[in-house]
Amino acid sequence: MARERLNWRLLGPLLLSATLLQVTVPLARIVTSYRAVEMAMPLSQLGILSSAFALLPVFLLVQIGQRNDRHGEGGTALAGVVLVALAILGLWLVASDFITIFAFTAMLGIGQVMVISALQLMTTRCSGPEGHDRVLGHFLVATSLGHVLGPLALSLTTPAGDLHPDQRIHWLLAAMAMALVLSGLAMVRALPKHSGDTKTLPSGIGSLLRTPGLLVILLSSSLCLTANDLIIVFFPVLGAAQGIDAATVGVLLSLRAIASMASRFMFSSLVLRVGKPGLISISLASTGLATAAFAFEMPLWLLGTVLAGTGFGMGLAIACSISLTLAIAPIESRATAMSLRLTASRLGQFLLPLGAGTVAAALGPGSIFAVVGAGLMVCGLLVRVSTPRA
Structure with a gap:
């Protein structure tokens, strides 16, 4: 059968x-952290800045989703890219103390979630239903590419031996922010006219969460993204405990990122063979098993193989969670469902690491991976028995 156009x-x-969003936003946060260090900010204020970015947007996400359902996502996307650009310029040209950095960091976080919520919904506008998974695979590869290019941009613009980035990174960020605004304008101009009835409210949150399988998908997605962050944060700690040098740890984490990107290339073909409920169940279970294995010491070659396996499986699980959320949510409430997914993910990324730090202090870094791995395996089982075929 010919592929859909x-x-x-x-x-x-x-x-x-x-791609531009995933380059500019993390890079702006890295540069802001360096600015905070130069200003000798205490660690408590750095934590508050992190919360401003991650938590403040949570209180707006459901309203953003409901607006997208009623009026379309074009306006949200355009407002989001403008906010991101203004925040990047503000952090460079205006922010000079904690209060102004806090304000522009919060603006950056709000703009990012506005753009992400709009882009994920827009993937359904690029083709008919048969092509949605193919488009989503392209979209996730583009975001993965952004994750690779951001750190590379920092390396290329920082002179060898310097401990802090120089002004060139700000000029590059400003140029990419303007490119993001232009690409946002082109995207909104090409967006098909929204056909929803602006007088009809999307489903209530309670009603939406009672959609068969949706709550489990949201929880699984949150745990997946949190596990991803925990691996990035705690794997270097585990490596140090096992006598693995920092350069090797960096190589291993890079291999994991490459494996995750490779899984996105294969996503649509695997969906055709296995189906989304089966694929997410297998991905969660296998990722959970591989993650739990970090609790045990193993040879370096096996450690690298298992780490790459977590990247591959988690890449597929995250892709499936987005696709299934779009597929099983009522069509008039898709944007609201996607916003709930982002809300659950942000809350998980904030709350679970707090408990993980306590567990690590008491039982060692390997114990975190055992607990998270068990949680992923349980989610894989729950998804299998509760998610309708999509």
């Missing part, structure tokens, strides 16, 4: 926007 007039700027 894709709307590249929309998909092209959408993919560019996804």
Whole structure:
């Protein structure tokens, strides 16, 4: 059967926007951290800045999703890219104390979730239903590419031996922010007209969460993204405990990122063979098993193989969670469901590491991976028995 034709007039700027967003926002946060260090900010204030980025947008996400359901996601995308650009310029040219850095960091976080919520919904506008998973695979590869290019940009613009980035990184960030605004404009111009009835409210939150399988998908997605962060944060600690040098740890984490990107290339073909409920169940269970294995000491070659396995499985699980959320949520409430997914993920990324730090202090870093791995395996089982075929 011939592949369905894709709307590249929309998909092209959408993919560019996804890559630029994943380059500019993390890079801006890294540069802001360096600015805070230069200003001798205490660690408590750095923690508050992190919370401003991650937590403040949570209180707006459901309202953003409901607005997208009623009026379309084009306005949200455009407002989001403008907020991101203004925040990046503000952090460079205006922010000079804790209060102004806090304000522009919060603006950056709000702009990011606005763009992400809009882009994920836009993937359904680039093709008919049969092409949605193919488009989503392209979208997730674009975001993975952004994750690779951001640190590379920092390395290329910082002179060898310097402990802090110089002004060139700010000029590069400003240029990419303007490119993000232009790609956002092109994307919104190509977006098909929203057909929803602006007088009809999307489903209530309670009603939406009672959709068969949706709550488990949201919880699984939150645990997956949190596990991803915990691996990045605690794997170097585990490596140090096992006598693995920092350079090797960096190589291993890079291999994991490459494996995750590879899984996104294979996503749509695997969905055709296995189906989304089966694929997410297998991905969660296998990722959980591999993650739990970090609790045990193993040879370096096996450690690298298991780590790459977590990247591959988690990449598929996250892709499935997005696709299934879009597929099983009522069509008039898709944006609200996606916003709930982002809300659950942000809360998990904030709350679970607090408990993980306590567990690590008491039982060692390997214990974290055992607990998170068990949770992922349980989620895999729950998804299998509760998610309708999509």
